[in-house]
Amino acid sequence: MISNPRAGRGGARRALAVERFRELLGEHGVEVEVRNTERAGDATYLAKRAVHAGVGEVIVSGGDGTINEALQGLVGSGVRLAVWPAGTANVLARELRMPFDAAEVAHVCARGRTQRVSIGCAVAGHNGAKRYFMLMAGVGLDASVVQRVRPRLKRRVGEAAFWYAGLGHLAHWEPKEFHVEIEGEIYRATFAAVGKAPRYGGGLAITPRARLDAPEFEICLVDSQSRFRYLRLLSHAMRGGVPENAEKSVRFIRAARLRADGDAFVQADGELIGRLPMSFEVAPETIELVIP
Numbered sequence: 001m002i003s004n005p006r007a008g009r010g011g012a013r014r015a016l017a018v019e020r021f022r023e024l025l026g027e028h029g030v031e032v033e034v035r036n037t038e039r040a041g042d043a044t045y046l047a048k049r050a051v052h053a054g055v056g057e058v059i060v061s062g063g064d065g066t067i068n069e070a071l072q073g074l075v076g077s078g079v080r081l082a083v084w085p086a087g088t089a090n091v092l093a094r095e096l097r098m099p100f101d102a103a104e105v106a107h108v109c110a111r112g113r114t115q116r117v118s119i120g121c122a123v124a125g126h127n128g129a130k131r132y133f134m135l136m137a138g139v140g141l142d143a144s145v146v147q148r149v150r151p152r153l154k155r156r157v158g159e160a161a162f163w164y165a166g167l168g169h170l171a172h173w174e175p176k177e178f179h180v181e182i183e184g185e186i187y188r189a190t191f192a193a194v195g196k197a198p199r200y201g202g203g204l205a206i207t208p209r210a211r212l213d214a215p216e217f218e219i220c221l222v223d224s225q226s227r228f229r230y231l232r233l234l235s236h237a238m239r240g241g242v243p244e245n246a247e248k249s250v251r252f253i254r255a256a257r258l259r260a261d262g263d264a265f266v267q268a269d270g271e272l273i274g275r276l277p278m279s280f281e282v283a284p285e286t287i288e289l290v291i292p
Contacts, residue, residue, distance in 0.1 A: 001018075001021075001022070001032050001033070001034045001035070001058070001059040001060070001061060001084075002035055002037065002043050002046045002047060002050075002058060002059070002060050002061070002062070002066070002070055003018050003034055003035070003036050003037070003060075003061040003062065004036070004037050004043070004061065004062030004063070004066045004086070004087075005018075005036045005037070007061065007062040007063060007066065007086035007087055008086045008087075014086075017102060018034060018061065020102060021061070021084065021102045021105070021106060022034055024102055024103055024106035025106045025109060025110065027106075028106060028107065028109075028110030029110070030106075030109065030110050032059065035049075037062070037066065037069075040069075041069065042069070043060065043062070043066050043067075043069035043070040043073070044069045044070065044072040044073045045073070046070070046073070047069075047070040047071075047072070047073025047074050047079075048073035050073075050079065051073065051074065051077040051079055055079060056079060056080065057079065057080040057081075057082060057109075057112075057290070058070060058074060058079055058080070058081055058082070059082040059083070059084055059109060060081065060082070060083055060084070061083075061084040061085075061086050062086055062087050063085075063086065063087015063088050063089065063090060063270075064087055064088075064089060064090065064091050064092055064134075064135065064201075064269050064270050065087065065269065065270055065271045066087065067081075067083060067092055067134065067269070068132075068133060068134065068268065068269035068270075068271055071119070071132050071133075071134060071287070072131070072132055074287060075119065075132050075283065075285045075287065076285045078288075080112075080114055080288045080289070080290055081287055081288065081289055081290065082105075082108070082109045082289070082290035083096065083098055083289075083290075084098075084102070084105045084109075085098055085100055088201070089200075089201030089270065091135050091197065091199060091200065091201055091269075091270075092134055092135055092197070092269075094199070095135070095197050095198070095199065095212065096115075096289060096291050096292070097291075097292055098291070098292060099292065108290060108291070108292050109290055112290065113290065113291055113292070114288045114289060114290055114291060115212075115213065115288070115289050115291045116213070116286050116287070116288050116289075117134075117212040117213050117286060117287060117289055118196070118212070118213065118214065118215045118282050118283070118286050119132050119133065119134055119196065119282075119283050119285065119286065119287055120132065120133045120134075120136075120137060120194065120196050120217065120268075120280060120281070120282060120283065121133070121280070121281050121282075121283040122137050122266065122268055122273060122278055122279070122280050123278065123279045123280075123281070124274055124277075124278055125259075125261070125276070125277030125278055125279065126277070129274075131268050131273045131274075132268075132283060133196065133268035133269045134196065134197070134212075134269055134287075135195075135196055135197045135200075135269050135270075136193060136194060136195045136196060136197060136200060136206070136207065136210075136268070136269065137193075137194040137266060137267065137268040137269075137273075137280055138191075138192070138193050138194070138200075138266070138267045138268075139178065139180075139189075139191065139192040139193075139194075139260050139264050139265075139266050139276065139278075140175070140176070140178070140189070140190055140191035140192060140222075140264045140265070141173060141175070141190075141191045142191070142193070142200070142267060143264065143265035143266050143267035143272060173227065175190035175191070175224070175225050176190065176262065176263055176264055177189070177190055177223075177262065178190070178192075178260055178261060178262025178263065178264050178276055179260070179261050179262055180192055180219075180221060180258055180259070180260045181258060181259045181260075181261075182219065182253055182255050182257075182258045183255055183257075187221050187223070187251065188223045189221040189222060189223050189260075190222060190223060190224060190225065191220075191221075191222040192219065192220065192221050192222070192260060193206045193207050193219070193220040194207075194217050194219055194258065194280045195207025195210035195217055195218045195219070195220065196210055196211075196212060196214075196217060197210055197211070197212055198210050198211070198218075198241075200237075201270060203238070204234075204237040204238060205237050205240050205241035206220055206237055206241070207219070207220050207241075207252075208240060208241030209241075209252070209254075212289075215256060215282050216254050216255060216256045216282060217254065217255060217256065217258070217280070217282065218252060218253075218254055219252065219253045219254070219255060219258060220242075220250065220251075220252055221250070221251045221252075221253065222249055222250050223249050223251075224249040226249075229249060233250065256281060256282040257279070257280065257281040257282070258279065258280050258281075259277070259278070259279040259280075260276050260277065260278055260279075260280075261276055261277045262276050262277070263275070263276065264276050266278050
């Protein structure tokens, strides 16, 4: 198990919860070795070590960012991935309907029911570096918000930190236009969401028709300079998503590959991963997730 000791409130209570979870798995006949992350990148390193050691299943206890780090070390290995949610938004856990209670998660892990899902891969245009993602990638506004979220505030108030940073940033945000190429067509946008799952953090439905097990993205492109229009789109996202063809400035496209060029930040699974240019594709590798 790869555990982020700062997940949730962290501290002694977190350490006791992890030990209790290990004991619960032991009661199911599952032996688990716990390894804590200490700094950024540790989850990737620990996942690679587990693969090399011949481990069959890795449990990640933390948020979507810790899961994303571990994913980088697991892709292509055949190792199964289980999640004990303990982060801020826990988007993947909610999508999988994973329980939060330690005893229930231990039961799910011991039973070992799985689902194979496709994943996305972002490829940096300047050096070809790859970053896999399970849920979504975003170009523009949401990536700028991720850049501004303060870790201390995030630990203290959870999801509210993203709302605080997002609404504050939107008040002064100057949208920058970039271009997206999909199947030979060029589109203008000031925001793009590349969805592998229907929801973002906070229950926002940006790509409501995306599916984890589908070998394609639902891509949401917004071409607007109006802050008021973005607030209106936010209200739609809070109520289940923007209906297709309901907004002239919003376009939904299903595709397995796209490229974005311009000057904008990019996030993947809620973690800032760089700037454009960048391409996004459904990876040839899949991953097996433990599910209830």
